[in-house]
Amino acid sequence: xxxxxxxxxxxxxxxxxxxxxxxxxxxxxxxxxxxxxxxxxxxxxxxxxxxxxxxxxxxxxxxxxxxxxxxxxxxxxxxxxxxxxxxxxxxxxxxxxxxxxxxxxxxxxxxxxxxxx
Numbered sequence: 001x002x003x004x005x006x007x008x009x010x011x012x013x014x015x016x017x018x019x020x021x022x023x024x025x026x027x028x029x030x031x032x033x034x035x036x037x038x039x040x041x042x043x044x045x046x047x048x049x050x051x052x053x054x055x056x057x058x059x060x061x062x063x064x065x066x067x068x069x070x071x072x073x074x075x076x077x078x079x080x081x082x083x084x085x086x087x088x089x090x091x092x093x094x095x096x097x098x099x100x101x102x103x104x105x106x107x108x109x110x111x112x113x114x115x116x117x
Contacts, residue, residue: 006075007062007063007064007074007075007077008026008027008063010063010074010075010082011049011063011064011065011073011074011075012024014065014073015047015049015065015105018047019107020047020105020106020107021035021105021106022035022036022049022103022105022106023035023036026059027051027058027059027060027061027063028057028058028059028060028061030049030051030058030103031058031103033103035106036049036103036104036105036106037103037104038101038102038103038104039101039102039103039104040101040102041099041101041102043102044066044101044102045066045104046066046067046068047065047066047105048065048066048102048103048104048105049063049064049065049066049102049103049105050063050064050065050066050072050099050100050101050102050103051063051064051099051100051101051102051103052064052090052095052096052097052098052099052100053095053096053098053100054094054095054096054097054098055098056098056100058100061100062074062095062096066102067084069086070086070087070088071084071085071086071087072084072085072086072087072090087099
């Protein structure tokens, strides 16, 4: 379970606004969630969850939401607020240089208990 404001909770809240559901898991656990479909980096589309890290290790990954035009909405600690960056901007930063991939969220449907937490 995650507590407090962070990039992951922010991303979950954004996709929830569009009726999408993400289970309350840590970034390293998301890859095995039955409710999410892993997608290759070249197949990411808007409202997919995207993960970045300095290595291929998903533990502690930075989480954002894919937007149109290869951009990502994320809670940005560098500027202290949400920001939209092109994918290329992540690759220029050591801690975000590795795009781990994307996870397709559950499309709109009945409300689910637990939400983004």
